[in-house]
Amino acid sequence: MFRKNIHSYMPLYLVLGLHEQEGRSALEIAREAIAGGVTFVQLREKNAPLRQVLEQGIQLRELCRNHGIPFVVNDRVDVAILLDADGVHVGQDDLPGLEARKLLGDDKIVGISAGTLEEAEWAMEQGADYLGVGAIYATFTKQDAGAAIGTDLLREVKGRWNIPVVGIGGITRGNAPEVMAAGADGIAVVSAITKQSNPQIAASELRGIVDKNRLLNQQLP
Amino acid sequence: MFRKNIHSYMPLYLVLGLHEQEGRSALEIAREAIAGGVTFVQLREKNAPLRQVLEQGIQLRELCRNHGIPFVVNDRVDVAILLDADGVHVGQDDLPGLEARKLLGDDKIVGISAGTLEEAEWAMEQGADYLGVGAIYATFTKQDAGAAIGTDLLREVKGRWNIPVVGIGGITRGNAPEVMAAGADGIAVVSAITKQSNPQIAASELRGIVDKNRLLNQQLP
Numbered sequence: 001m002f003r004k005n006i007h008s009y010m011p012l013y014l015v016l017g018l019h020e021q022e023g024r025s026a027l028e029i030a031r032e033a034i035a036g037g038v039t040f041v042q043l044r045e046k047n048a049p050l051r052q053v054l055e056q057g058i059q060l061r062e063l064c065r066n067h068g069i070p071f072v073v074n075d076r077v078d079v080a081i082l083l084d085a086d087g088v089h090v091g092q093d094d095l096p097g098l099e100a101r102k103l104l105g106d107d108k109i110v111g112i113s114a115g116t117l118e119e120a121e122w123a124m125e126q127g128a129d130y131l132g133v134g135a136i137y138a139t140f141t142k143q144d145a146g147a148a149i150g151t152d153l154l155r156e157v158k159g160r161w162n163i164p165v166v167g168i169g170g171i172t173r174g175n176a177p178e179v180m181a182a183g184a185d186g187i188a189v190v191s192a193i194t195k196q197s198n199p200q201i202a203a204s205e206l207r208g209i210v211d212k213n214r215l216l217n218q219q220l221p
Numbered sequence: 222m223f224r225k226n227i228h229s230y231m232p233l234y235l236v237l238g239l240h241e242q243e244g245r246s247a248l249e250i251a252r253e254a255i256a257g258g259v260t261f262v263q264l265r266e267k268n269a270p271l272r273q274v275l276e277q278g279i280q281l282r283e284l285c286r287n288h289g290i291p292f293v294v295n296d297r298v299d300v301a302i303l304l305d306a307d308g309v310h311v312g313q314d315d316l317p318g319l320e321a322r323k324l325l326g327d328d329k330i331v332g333i334s335a336g337t338l339e340e341a342e343w344a345m346e347q348g349a350d351y352l353g354v355g356a357i358y359a360t361f362t363k364q365d366a367g368a369a370i371g372t373d374l375l376r377e378v379k380g381r382w383n384i385p386v387v388g389i390g391g392i393t394r395g396n397a398p399e400v401m402a403a404g405a406d407g408i409a410v411v412s413a414i415t416k417q418s419n420p421q422i423a424a425s426e427l428r429g430i431v432d433k434n435r436l437l438n439q440q441l442p
Binding site: 049050051054076077078079081082092093094095096099100102103 | 271272298300302324
């Protein structure tokens with residue numbers, strides 16, 4: 001249901017794991033973040049036992065369903081199917097998009113990460129529904145995220161293809177306007193929401209910045 | 222097709238990754254190992270990009286099919302489905318057996334690892350078709366295999382349940398008889414085949430030891 005209208009869900013994309021942050025469970029963080037304006041949730045958990053991922057994932061999945069926003073699982077298509085998630089987000093070393101699509105069917109979302117133009121080309125060939133481009137800025141959240149690439153690739157991708165794109169990697173209130181000005185449809189964040197003392201306020205502020213810049217972009221000639 | 226008669230395929234169970242060993246590709250190792258008497262192949266590859274796992278996995282899958290032996294994938298049920306593998310082998314932190322079964326259907330194999338009696342009980346509850354018990358001896362192949370547990374658990378499991386069991390972890394020609402004497406239906410090995418200068422001879426020697434001891438076990442009162 002979300003796939004056909006995916007552009008609407010790009011503005012504020014939350015990526016989160018299952019560990020507690022600042023005394024809050026992942027479910028609590030997600031609940032507050034959604035109340036603050038998050039429009040998309042990706043579960044990215046690389047270390048927890050999968051039985052725990054299933055147990056907690058089903059709660060996140062229900063939360064997102066109740067709020068009418070997409071919930072996708074990073075990397076594991078099998079887990080996405082078991083959770084009846086709305087799709088998957090795959091990196092360049094995960095299952096290729098077309099293979100994920102075989103398992104998920106036509107209704108589900110397949111998002112793909114890209115850090116170079118070649119990776120973006122491959123993601124397009126693999127039928128990506130949206131791209132996550134980054135790491136835009138330096139990040140300590142994702143160990144294997146690679147060096148910061150800035151906003152050039154994002155601009156190039158948006159100039160070349162008609163596909164929704166979120167920027168990801170080290171995005172904060174301070175640099176979010178720059179990401180949006182480069183043509184992003186939204187921003188994907190981890191710690192800018194999960195590590196804040198008040199995730200709802202953090203999300204609300206980020207959402208305000210994104211919405212303001214989306215309006216500005218639409219007014220450009 | 223293999224699930225109903227799985228006991229027959231336990232004698233010499235090869236676990237292998239996709240990296241070259243001693244100048245041989247995984248496919249070459251598997252081919253030689255099967256020629257030497259391997260009766261079961263598990264692909265366990267944790268690091269390679271999944272598109273490579275799919276490319277090489279399909280070759281291993283065809284090899285095993287042509288030789289009439291089961292081929293299963295470690296951990297990733299999605300990859301197993303895409304390869305049309307004969308099933309999966311899951312550890313305690315991977316997808317629970319019953320969840321894997323939901324995705325795979327009734328014809329496929331679900332093997333489960335156990336290193337304690339509690340883990341074995343859980344594996345039985347999760348509908349394991351066979352158990353991999355270990356690490357029996359110290360191993361350097363699998364970083365997270367845990368301390369060597371010897372053959373006591375294997376003996377206990379075989380005494381308690383009627384399920385096929387392979388011992389795994391540090392098994393060599395020297396200690397294989399001890400594993401079989403504890404009641405194992407077979408041995409699972411990695412380096413005892415993959416790291417040998419002649420995998421076919423290594424497999425043949427191991428298979429001989431297993432078969433001899435299976436005969437001995439049957440002759441016990």
